[in-house]
Amino acid sequence: MEDVAREAGVSRALVSLVMRSQPNVSEKRRTRVLEVANRLGYRPNAMARSLASRRTKTVGVVLDDLRNPFFGEIAGGVEELASELGYQLLLGAGARQARRERASLATLLEYRVDGVILVSPRMRSADIAAAAAEVPVVMVGRQVRGVDADLVIIDEHHGTELILDHLVGLGHERIAHVDGGKGAGGPQRRSAFLRGMRDRRLGARARVIPGDFTEEAGAAAARVLLAEPELPTAVFAANDMVAAGLLGGFDQAGVEVPGTVSIVGYDNNFIAHLAHVSLTTVDQPRSDMGRMALELLLDRIDNRRPSVTRLVEPTLVVRSTTAPPRGC
Amino acid sequence: MEDVAREAGVSRALVSLVMRSQPNVSEKRRTRVLEVANRLGYRPNAMARSLASRRTKTVGVVLDDLRNPFFGEIAGGVEELASELGYQLLLGAGARQARRERASLATLLEYRVDGVILVSPRMRSADIAAAAAEVPVVMVGRQVRGVDADLVIIDEHHGTELILDHLVGLGHERIAHVDGGKGAGGPQRRSAFLRGMRDRRLGARARVIPGDFTEEAGAAAARVLLAEPELPTAVFAANDMVAAGLLGGFDQAGVEVPGTVSIVGYDNNFIAHLAHVSLTTVDQPRSDMGRMALELLLDRIDNRRPSVTRLVEPTLVVRSTTAPPRGC
DNA sequence: TGCGTGGATTAGAGCGCGCCAATCTACTTG
DNA sequence: CAAGTAGATTGGCGCGCTCTAATCCACGCA
Numbered sequence: 001m002e003d004v005a006r007e008a009g010v011s012r013a014l015v016s017l018v019m020r021s022q023p024n025v026s027e028k029r030r031t032r033v034l035e036v037a038n039r040l041g042y043r044p045n046a047m048a049r050s051l052a053s054r055r056t057k058t059v060g061v062v063l064d065d066l067r068n069p070f071f072g073e074i075a076g077g078v079e080e081l082a083s084e085l086g087y088q089l090l091l092g093a094g095a096r097q098a099r100r101e102r103a104s105l106a107t108l109l110e111y112r113v114d115g116v117i118l119v120s121p122r123m124r125s126a127d128i129a130a131a132a133a134e135v136p137v138v139m140v141g142r143q144v145r146g147v148d149a150d151l152v153i154i155d156e157h158h159g160t161e162l163i164l165d166h167l168v169g170l171g172h173e174r175i176a177h178v179d180g181g182k183g184a185g186g187p188q189r190r191s192a193f194l195r196g197m198r199d200r201r202l203g204a205r206a207r208v209i210p211g212d213f214t215e216e217a218g219a220a221a222a223r224v225l226l227a228e229p230e231l232p233t234a235v236f237a238a239n240d241m242v243a244a245g246l247l248g249g250f251d252q253a254g255v256e257v258p259g260t261v262s263i264v265g266y267d268n269n270f271i272a273h274l275a276h277v278s279l280t281t282v283d284q285p286r287s288d289m290g291r292m293a294l295e296l297l298l299d300r301i302d303n304r305r306p307s308v309t310r311l312v313e314p315t316l317v318v319r320s321t322t323a324p325p326r327g328c
Numbered sequence: 329m330e331d332v333a334r335e336a337g338v339s340r341a342l343v344s345l346v347m348r349s350q351p352n353v354s355e356k357r358r359t360r361v362l363e364v365a366n367r368l369g370y371r372p373n374a375m376a377r378s379l380a381s382r383r384t385k386t387v388g389v390v391l392d393d394l395r396n397p398f399f400g401e402i403a404g405g406v407e408e409l410a411s412e413l414g415y416q417l418l419l420g421a422g423a424r425q426a427r428r429e430r431a432s433l434a435t436l437l438e439y440r441v442d443g444v445i446l447v448s449p450r451m452r453s454a455d456i457a458a459a460a461a462e463v464p465v466v467m468v469g470r471q472v473r474g475v476d477a478d479l480v481i482i483d484e485h486h487g488t489e490l491i492l493d494h495l496v497g498l499g500h501e502r503i504a505h506v507d508g509g510k511g512a513g514g515p516q517r518r519s520a521f522l523r524g525m526r527d528r529r530l531g532a533r534a535r536v537i538p539g540d541f542t543e544e545a546g547a548a549a550a551r552v553l554l555a556e557p558e559l560p561t562a563v564f565a566a567n568d569m570v571a572a573g574l575l576g577g578f579d580q581a582g583v584e585v586p587g588t589v590s591i592v593g594y595d596n597n598f599i600a601h602l603a604h605v606s607l608t609t610v611d612q613p614r615s616d617m618g619r620m621a622l623e624l625l626l627d628r629i630d631n632r633r634p635s636v637t638r639l640v641e642p643t644l645v646v647r648s649t650t651a652p653p654r655g656c
Numbered sequence: 657t658g659c660g661t662g663g664a665t666t667a668g669a670g671c672g673c674g675c676c677a678a679t680c681t682a683c684t685t686g
Numbered sequence: 687c688a689a690g691t692a693g694a695t696t697g698g699c700g701c702g703c704t705c706t707a708a709t710c711c712a713c714g715c716a
Contacts, residue, residue, distance in 0.1 A: 011695065013698095014696075024695090043437055045672050053673080053675080066403045072395055079420075089418070090419070108416075111375065339667075352662095373703065375701090380705075381705085660713100671703085685691095
């Protein structure tokens with residue numbers, strides 16, 4: 001910076017103004033400084049800038065595992081908006097362990113990020129609260145009480161209702177749910193399913209098969225169902241992987257989908273699109289959730305305000321694995 | 329830091345030593361400083377530290393799109409190793425545009441990252457060379473001549489050979505390839521295919537159908553092949569998405585896989601695992617590539633040495649979409 | 657007792673910038 | 687033509703830390 005100033009015949013302060021595109025700099029000097037900076041290959045040092053300005057233009061993102069496409073999409077949404085607004089992302093992953101997640105978060109705070117986005121955090125809520133006391137925090141996907149942080153969560157209840165409306169609308173009554181265990185959203189979808197069935201006076205025909213979020217669980221559930229005297233006319237899978245497992249299991253047993261059994265997934269991932277899968281499923285706007293999280297965060301950074309919760313509404317994507325039950 | 333020093337009755341310098349876990353600090357003072365720091369909630373400021381030490385313990389990662397699982401896995405590998413070694417990742421994405429990629433890279437350099445990992449960069453090689461002159465650079469997946477940067481690339485030729493060995497070993501001779509257009513690896517796989525066929529004296533029976541890396545291209549290719557008088561006995565798809573399209577197309581037409589036609593994919597992604605897809609494909613160790621890239625980078629950061637190329641060997645994963653041709 | 661030794665501790669000078677208040681400059685206005 | 691004004695430019699302090707060289711201290715040994 002010193003060099004640029006000398007070479008351009010101005011003061012360091014003026015170079016600083018130019019590099020920050022501040023107003024009230026004469027066009028003549030501006031172009032001159034820019035030209036010199038360019039010629040000298042001068043690049044402002046973001047560290048020094050942050051130190052002096054107490055603003056890092058950086059936000060931290062903590063997530064479990066980049067390899068999981070679910071997180072990847074959320075992070076993608078955050079990144080997209082961040083780069084539009086000139087913010088940089090500092091990334092930390094938790095590798096599925098609360099301990100490492102804590103460590104990641106601590107490191108991010110050392111970098112004095114302007115704010116932190118926590119995607120489905122596994123940490124104790126006390127840790128989150130401690131972070132929230134230092135810096136604005138937005139949580140995506142996990143609801144924690146007693147923490148002063150913004151929230152972006154999916155309306156699992158609504159998603160489940162969409163599915164039930166669709167299935168019951170088609171005429172289904174005997175509906176099974178392969179649940180997702182304790183994974184994110186699993187318990188919510190399960191209880192929303194049971195409640196929804198009861199509300200529709202179908203409580204007695206509801207059936208829940210324990211599972212997790214894997215294809216394996218879907219295949220196992222298919223075996224369980226096939227071994228029973230009567231097949232349900234529709235199955236609501238905890239996510240698309242489970243649905244894929246069911247699809248495979250039924251296919252193998254020669255059970256037609258959607259002829260004999262309709263199947264609905266959840267997530268609208270990758271596989272659901274595939275032409276020869278073409279799964280009816282619930283879509284969650286993951287990229288949008290990422291963007292929304294960052295919007296909330298940045299808003300919180302410059303406006304002190306009470307924390308806020310954004311409920312994201314999923315939508316139903318009807319494809320080819322659902323149809324009216326036989327005889328309808 | 330000042331506060332901690334005063335409270336602990338020592339100098340700022342000593343606090344600095346303790347926070348960096350330097351040797352030659354008496355146990356007494358060390359624990360005392362740590363205790364005070366903890367009580368005061370003191371957190372070293374990484375920005376100030378970087379500024380003073382000229383080391384950021386941060387590496388930049390530039391990739392096209394986090395939402396693409398391929399990049400996600402590579403980034404996951406990088407992140408994993410980074411967190412083990414106490415490095416932090418600063419992320420930039422390119423949104424599929426060379427311009428934005430350039431901008432991302434420039435921003436990362438402002439943060440004075442210790443090094444940069446470029447995943448399948450789309451920028452002009454001159455831009456890469458310029459960056460490489462400022463800071464150690466490792467490129468993953470793209471080969472660029474004349475740039476002093478380490479390289480981690482996949483041996484596409486070897487992957488293709490694995491496929492041909494497998495197919496020809498089963499007895500196939502009439503083999504088609506649905507190519508990937510100009511996408512990363514597309515041209516290489518295509519020419520490796522043609523060369524491999526020629527080497528096996530099957531050049532005359534090789535057939536290439538232009539495509540890209542989408543399921544759509546696979547479905548279209550299936551239609552093309554089905555319209556011809558004679559079907560090939562095996563199809564090598566440019567990637568798993570294309571293979572999925574082929575699978576769907578053949579399925580619809582009642583052509584048995586692998587009974588009538590064998591299909592091989594490339595990537596071993598998500599779908600390939602699915603039980604009712606169960607695709608024979610080529611696996612690339614993506615996480616390992618990420619780790620390897622970071623290893624090279626860090627090594628380069630502290631040892632000045634000439635640049636190096638690491639050729640990653642893919643492996644064949646045989647599943648259920650390949651079998652000997654009818655009549656073998 | 658005095659000196660040497662090596663580990664423990666400290667003072668102080670930057671690192672590269674932003675920010676503030678002060679100063680300078682070129683116009684406008686009465 | 688002098689005072690007034692708004693915009694353009696500058697000097698210098700401080701952000702929170704690391705690093706070097708200097709200093710301190712306790713101990714053993716001649």
